[in-house]
Amino acid sequence: MSKNVLILPGDGIGPEIVTQARRVLELVNEQDSLGLEFSEALVGGAAIDAEGVPLPETTLEAAKAADAILLGAVGGPKWDTNPDFQIRPEKGLLGIRSNLGLFGNLRPAILYPQLAHASTLKPEVVSGLDILIVRELTGGIYFGQPRGVRVKEGGIREGYNTYVYDENEIRRIGRVAFEAARARNKKLCSVDKANVLEVTVLWREVMEEVAKDYPDVELSHMYVDNAAMQLVRAPKQFDVMVTGNMFGDILSDAAAMLTGSIGMLPSASLDVNGKGMYEPCHGSAPDIAGQGKANPLATILSAAMMLRYSLDSGATADRIEAAVSQVLDQNLRTADIMSEGMAQVSTSEMGDAVVAAL
Amino acid sequence: MSKNVLILPGDGIGPEIVTQARRVLELVNEQDSLGLEFSEALVGGAAIDAEGVPLPETTLEAAKAADAILLGAVGGPKWDTNPDFQIRPEKGLLGIRSNLGLFGNLRPAILYPQLAHASTLKPEVVSGLDILIVRELTGGIYFGQPRGVRVKEGGIREGYNTYVYDENEIRRIGRVAFEAARARNKKLCSVDKANVLEVTVLWREVMEEVAKDYPDVELSHMYVDNAAMQLVRAPKQFDVMVTGNMFGDILSDAAAMLTGSIGMLPSASLDVNGKGMYEPCHGSAPDIAGQGKANPLATILSAAMMLRYSLDSGATADRIEAAVSQVLDQNLRTADIMSEGMAQVSTSEMGDAVVAAL
Numbered sequence: 001m002s003k004n005v006l007i008l009p010g011d012g013i014g015p016e017i018v019t020q021a022r023r024v025l026e027l028v029n030e031q032d033s034l035g036l037e038f039s040e041a042l043v044g045g046a047a048i049d050a051e052g053v054p055l056p057e058t059t060l061e062a063a064k065a066a067d068a069i070l071l072g073a074v075g076g077p078k079w080d081t082n083p084d085f086q087i088r089p090e091k092g093l094l095g096i097r098s099n100l101g102l103f104g105n106l107r108p109a110i111l112y113p114q115l116a117h118a119s120t121l122k123p124e125v126v127s128g129l130d131i132l133i134v135r136e137l138t139g140g141i142y143f144g145q146p147r148g149v150r151v152k153e154g155g156i157r158e159g160y161n162t163y164v165y166d167e168n169e170i171r172r173i174g175r176v177a178f179e180a181a182r183a184r185n186k187k188l189c190s191v192d193k194a195n196v197l198e199v200t201v202l203w204r205e206v207m208e209e210v211a212k213d214y215p216d217v218e219l220s221h222m223y224v225d226n227a228a229m230q231l232v233r234a235p236k237q238f239d240v241m242v243t244g245n246m247f248g249d250i251l252s253d254a255a256a257m258l259t260g261s262i263g264m265l266p267s268a269s270l271d272v273n274g275k276g277m278y279e280p281c282h283g284s285a286p287d288i289a290g291q292g293k294a295n296p297l298a299t300i301l302s303a304a305m306m307l308r309y310s311l312d313s314g315a316t317a318d319r320i321e322a323a324v325s326q327v328l329d330q331n332l333r334t335a336d337i338m339s340e341g342m343a344q345v346s347t348s349e350m351g352d353a354v355v356a357a358l
Numbered sequence: 359m360s361k362n363v364l365i366l367p368g369d370g371i372g373p374e375i376v377t378q379a380r381r382v383l384e385l386v387n388e389q390d391s392l393g394l395e396f397s398e399a400l401v402g403g404a405a406i407d408a409e410g411v412p413l414p415e416t417t418l419e420a421a422k423a424a425d426a427i428l429l430g431a432v433g434g435p436k437w438d439t440n441p442d443f444q445i446r447p448e449k450g451l452l453g454i455r456s457n458l459g460l461f462g463n464l465r466p467a468i469l470y471p472q473l474a475h476a477s478t479l480k481p482e483v484v485s486g487l488d489i490l491i492v493r494e495l496t497g498g499i500y501f502g503q504p505r506g507v508r509v510k511e512g513g514i515r516e517g518y519n520t521y522v523y524d525e526n527e528i529r530r531i532g533r534v535a536f537e538a539a540r541a542r543n544k545k546l547c548s549v550d551k552a553n554v555l556e557v558t559v560l561w562r563e564v565m566e567e568v569a570k571d572y573p574d575v576e577l578s579h580m581y582v583d584n585a586a587m588q589l590v591r592a593p594k595q596f597d598v599m600v601t602g603n604m605f606g607d608i609l610s611d612a613a614a615m616l617t618g619s620i621g622m623l624p625s626a627s628l629d630v631n632g633k634g635m636y637e638p639c640h641g642s643a644p645d646i647a648g649q650g651k652a653n654p655l656a657t658i659l660s661a662a663m664m665l666r667y668s669l670d671s672g673a674t675a676d677r678i679e680a681a682v683s684q685v686l687d688q689n690l691r692t693a694d695i696m697s698e699g700m701a702q703v704s705t706s707e708m709g710d711a712v713v714a715a716l
């Protein structure tokens with residue numbers, strides 16, 4: 001039985017990096033007889049340019065029908081000033097997350113031993129770093145209603161958004177995080193601002209309730225400001241962190257940057273059945289788009305995650321990850337992770353190397 | 359004419375550190391004939407224990423009547439589980455900020471050359487670091503209405519908060535930030551999440567409007583997730599950053615921790631007339647309270663900021679800052695900033711040293 005993989009190149013460096021990931025997927029598909037079928041669709045700025053909206057109906061339908069989705073990245077200055085807030089590239093991404101119910105966002109921050117020097121932090125602080133951030137992705141202030149900009153009395157403009165979670169949403173992401181912690185080092189830190197925000201008082205309460213089903217996992221709580229500090233001070237204290245959409249956006253980017261090689265970090269966004277969208281943690285990097293400078297490894301590793309979590313091909317995922325480690329051992333580096341004594345390669349040369357290693 | 363300084367020791371290490379700052383203030387008061395008069399009042403957990411509320415009416419009245427306020431820190435696990443959300447230490451702090459209109463929060467993140475090694479970041483990344491974070495302190499999601507936890511149909515609990523800013527609030531903090539940038543290196547980075555949150559679309563718009571009055575200051579915009587990343591990647595790219603209450607809470611703590619010596623960092627919270635409350639950036643550290651381990655320097659430097667911004671005694675502030683630098687040159691260190699070859703001192707010994715240097 002064949003499985004459909006939808007590829008969404010998106011904007012900026014998106015097309016370049018998914019091209020390399022697709023090459024890798026096509027190769028392992030043949031080698032391991034995975035029965036994958038590939039199709040592509042437009043999302044983000046590319047979709048705005050072609051069809052006037054960031055998430056065309058055809059793309060949404062294809063995403064719903066697919067068994068798994070691989071996304072490059074969306075966004076760029078070209079569309080940032082669009083006065084209609086609905087016609088922005090990011091709305092395409094948010095629309096897929098929301099319409100497909102991809103509430104469980106897994107963002108590993110792993111320091112590759114070969115790239116230890118790339119971190120701006122001292123080696124003893126980050127060596128061996130391996131954190132998993134579990135971010136709620138379809139709720140919170142990203143999607144809360146009411147929202148908008150209105151004009152108050154006196155003609156004063158006022159902007160407003162709503163940060164809202166119900167206990168079911170919290171419980172659902174809590175379970176994902178506890179399961180992940182159980183499969184790792186059994187330490188879960190839930191991040192909130194329960195000393196100020198009522199919505200996160202409920203968050204903390206529900207996490208405590210879920211904890212009862214996971215007596216083997218040690219749950220702790222941390223305020224978000226302290227979490228941002230602790231990530232800089234002593235990141236290795238963390239195993240799994242779980243938090244809401246907005247805090248997760250901020251903390252996962254900070255955590256990723258601790259490794260110094262955000263060009264290496266994949267992510268998964270899963271629905272209740274484990275169907276998912278996979279994308280690199282980094283953005284669309286419009287400043288280097290089309291120059292063959294982008295690092296395709298985060299996207300290739302996202303493809304591996306996709307094989308493992310949504311396509312039941314864990315062994316193939318292992319092979320891809322080993323191949324990535326091998327090209328690093330071969331001292332091949334794209335510009336973002338380049339350092340003295342290494343060989344700098346282009347986006348496609350890095351893809352060649354992974355293909356060769358496979 | 360005498361000036362009233364209200365001292366709020368608060369909780370945890372608060373009493374110990376303000377004791378040292380008060381000694382310093384009393385000394386310079388005499389030396390420089392500043393005409394300061396001191397009084398103390400309860401806030402936070404200490405006030406809950408004594409009077410049942412985190413911000414007693416007498417404290418609020420004293421705060422309103424004072425010319426300037428010096429705060430230690432509030433909070434601790436003892437009060438964290440209080441089921442009545444209004445009876446938490448933090449509410450005392452938030453109540454003063456809000457009732458006194460202390461909307462302009464200045465949080466410098468400065469790396470003291472003597473403490474360069476204390477940072478977890480590589481020296482070349484942070485040496486010479488000098489960022490000022492301007493955080494809006496009386497609006498945004500901290501104070502937005504409606505807020506709470508309600509029970510929806512089906513008996514489902516739902517928590518909600520409101521992130522709201524009107525253009526006047528944004529303009530007001532914008533001016534503080536532009537003025538600060540003008541007095542420094544003329545670079546202002548405004549941090550928002552304008553690709554997702556409407557309230558920050560307005561934020562960005564109004565910052566652009568304010569910028570017209572400051573053609574000598576270079577304004578840039580950055581999404582909050584990227585800002586968290588850039589603080590880790592290349593913090594020296596920033597001069598002044600301006601952002602809302604919640605993002606400012608997170609980013610200022612991350613920025614402070616870049617220095618590795620959050621025990622050294624003061625802060626100011628100002629109203630429209632320059633009256634202010636001054637406090638260390640660090641928290642109440644209940645784990646080391648009462649042990650004479652706390653670093654009083656951030657509070658002493660907060661007292662210096664108070665003299666400069668609210669008490670018209672910039673020359674005395676300079677003297678205090680020089681004295682702090684001198685004790686660091688004498689290799690005196692509290693536990694938090696201790697390193698090999700230095701002399702470890704207690705809270706009061708550090709106070710002694712600053713007093714001696716003055």
Ligand SMILES: CC(C)[C@H](C(=O)O)[C@@H](O)C(=O)O
Nearest residue numbers: 075090093094249553554583
């Ligand atoms: C592009 C943007 C809407 C998105 C987000 O904020 O979720 C991105 O920053 C991410 O983290 O995936």
Ligand SMILES: CC(C)[C@H](C(=O)O)[C@@H](O)C(=O)O
Nearest residue numbers: 195196225433448451452607
């Ligand atoms: C104690 C808490 C309410 C406070 C805040 O979040 O503002 C603190 O973290 C701070 O940054 O001053």
